[in-house]
Amino acid sequence: MLNRTEAKQRLTRFRERLAESGVQAALLLMPVDIFYFTGTRQNSALWIPASGEPVLLVRKSLVRAREEGLIGDIRPFPSSKELSALLGREGDKVGMTFDAVPVAQQAWYSKVLPGRSFVDITMLVRELRSVKSPAEIEMLRHSAGKLCSVFSEVSTFLKAGMRELDLAAEMEYRLRRIGHEGYVRMRAFNQELFGGMAVSGGAASYGFFDGAVTGQGLSSASPQGASLCEIRENEPVLVDFAGVFNGYIVDMTRMFVIGALDADLQRAFEVSLEIQEAVRGAMVPGAIGEEIYRQAAAMAEAAGLGGNFMGMPGEQSRFVGHGVGLELDELPVLAQGFAMPLQAGQVVAVEPKFVIPGKGAVGIENTFVVTDAGGERLTELADEIVAL
C-alpha cells in the first residue's frame, strides 16, 4: 500500500498545483481523495494548505485513522468554532471537488468558515490522481493478475441454460474469494455499479450506464448487469468485470460462446481487436484523447459498423476508453470533448465494442498504461473468443 515517501511526494505535487492556481488550501471530503493522500479511508475531512502541513479531521474511526494514516496531524473532528481557527483565515480561497461534494456539505463549511471563498479543484485533483506512480502500477498489475485468473476459469463453469445471473454469481464468488473488495467506486454523479456484467444474446443492452453495454439487470430499480435470461448456444456471451484489490481497479472484457458465433458477430469482434491495437499504439504521452476516439470511430465507420460502435443505434456512447485507478471512471477519457494530452503513467481501460440489435454485443477490453512505446498491457490474457 501507500508508503510515507510516496505520500509526501503526492502532497508536494498537490501543494505546487494549489499554489499555481492561487488557492490557499484544499478541503477534501471525498473518501477516495482522502485515501489517496493519507492512506486511510475513514469518515473524515482533509485540509491541505498550499504552504503548511495537512491535517486530517476524523469523525470515525479516529483509532483506525491513526493506525493507518501517513500524515502527522490526525485529530478528532473539532467543534464548528474550533474549525474556523484551524482551517485558514478570512479571505482564503479554499478548493473543493465540486463534482462530488453535495451542496449541503459545501453550505455547512461555508457557514462555519466565514469569509473564505470556495472554488472548484475537481480537475486539479483528478488530473493529479490520473498519473500513477510505479508503485500504483504494480498495485494495478496485481489486480489485473487476480482478475485474469478468474477470467481464465470461465470455461469451467459457463454452461448452456444457466442464467446470466448464475454466470455473474460464479464470477463474483471467485473474485471475492481471492480478495475482491466488492465495492467498485465510481465518481460520476448518476452512475452506480455493481461488480460487472455478464450479458448474452440479442436481449443485450441499453440502459443508463455510460458504456457500450448496460445489461438488463434484475429489475427496473437496478437496471444493469446480469438478468434472468438463459444463456443459449451460439449466442455471444460478453463478460465485463472490474477487479478491485487494495482499492485499485482494473477493467476487462472477454467473449465466450457455446458453439460458434455467426459471421457478422465474428467480424465485428475482429474489428474490435483492430481498433484496440490502433488505440494501444496511439497511447503515448502527448496524444489527445478525443483524437484517439475519433480514429477508433472512423475505423468502425470504415468497417461499416459506425452505427453499432459503443452501443446500439440511438444509444451510442462517445468514448473508447476510460481511466482507471482508485475509481472506475478516472481521467483520461478517450472520448469526444477530452482535449488534454495523455501523460506517461496514466492507466486506461480500452474497450471497443459493438452492439448488433437482435444478435448481441461483442468486443474486447484491456487495461493499459500510457508509455512512450504505446499502451503497456496489464491484463495479460489472450483476447480471442473462447468457444466451448
Add this chain to the structure above:
Amino acid sequence: MLNRTEAKQRLTRFRERLAESGVQAALLLMPVDIFYFTGTRQNSALWIPASGEPVLLVRKSLVRAREEGLIGDIRPFPSSKELSALLGREGDKVGMTFDAVPVAQQAWYSKVLPGRSFVDITMLVRELRSVKSPAEIEMLRHSAGKLCSVFSEVSTFLKAGMRELDLAAEMEYRLRRIGHEGYVRMRAFNQELFGGMAVSGGAASYGFFDGAVTGQGLSSASPQGASLCEIRENEPVLVDFAGVFNGYIVDMTRMFVIGALDADLQRAFEVSLEIQEAVRGAMVPGAIGEEIYRQAAAMAEAAGLGGNFMGMPGEQSRFVGHGVGLELDELPVLAQGFAMPLQAGQVVAVEPKFVIPGKGAVGIENTFVVTDAGGERLTELADEIVAL
C-alpha cells in the same frame, strides 16, 4: 413493482407538500428519488411542478425509460436553452435534495435556469419516502423472505478455520443466485457499503461505518466487512447482511458460534434481545425516535453494558435503529437528535448490538413496520444464537 395508481398517489402527496412549502417545483436528480416517482431509474432529471404535470428528461436510456416509466411526459434531455423554457420561470423557487446533489450539478442548473432560486427539499422527499404503502411493505416482506432463506442456511456452510471472507462470499453467492441486486444504496455522504459483513471474534470492529460494527475489511482502501481472519471455535460470529430485491432493502443480523459463547457474550446477547423487544413495543405512530434510542441506551446502561452499546468504547454510534426501503439509511432514525414522531408504515431495522473489546461483537437485527400494535416484524427467522 410500482403501478400507475400508486405513482399518481405519490405525485399527488408530493405536490401537496411542495405547495405547502411555497416551492413552485422540484427538480429531482438522485436516481433513487426519480425511481420512486416514475418507476424507472435511468440517467435523467425529473421535474415535478406543484401544479402541473411532471416531465422526465432522459440522457440515457430514453428507450428504457419509456418502456418502464409511469408518467406521461418522458423526453430526451433538451439543450440548455430549451431547458429554461421548459422548467418553470424566473422568480420560481425550485426544490432540490441538497444532501446528495453535488455542487457542480446545482451550479449548472442555476446557470441554465436563470432567475430561479434553489431551496433544499431533502427532508420533504425523505419523509415522504419513509412512509411505505401496503405494496411497498409487500416488496420489503418479499426481500425479507429471501434474506431469511439464506440466513437459515448458514449452519450448512459455516466451518471453523474458514476466513470471514469465505463466509461472506458464501452469503453473497447464495443471495445473488436468488436475485439480490448486489448494489446496496446508501444516501449519506461519506458512507459506502458492500452487501454486508461477516465478522468474528475479538478483532471485530471499529471503522468509519456509521453502525455498531464495521469489520476490518480487506485493506485500508475498503476498511469494512469481512477480513482474512480465520473463524475460530467459541468465538461470536456476527453476520449482518442487507437483502436487496427489486430495489427494496431489508437488513438483519444473526449470531453464530462453533462451540459455545462465554457467559459475558451470552448475557450481552440476551440484553440485546430485551432491548429489541422494548424498541419493538415502542414503535407506534407518534413515538419519538430519540426517546426510543434513550430508552434502549438506558437498558444497556442498567445492564452494566452502557460503554459497549452500539460500538466499542470511544467509538459508539448513538442510534439503535434506521429506516430502510430503497436506501439502507432512510428515515426515521431511532437516534439522538431525531425528534420527529414515527408514522404508521415506516420501516425500521432495529439493531441493538454490543462490542466487548477482545471478545467480539454480539447483537440482533430485524426489520419492523411501525403499526398501532408496535413493530410488525418482516424478517421472520428465530433470533437465537445458532450454535454448531
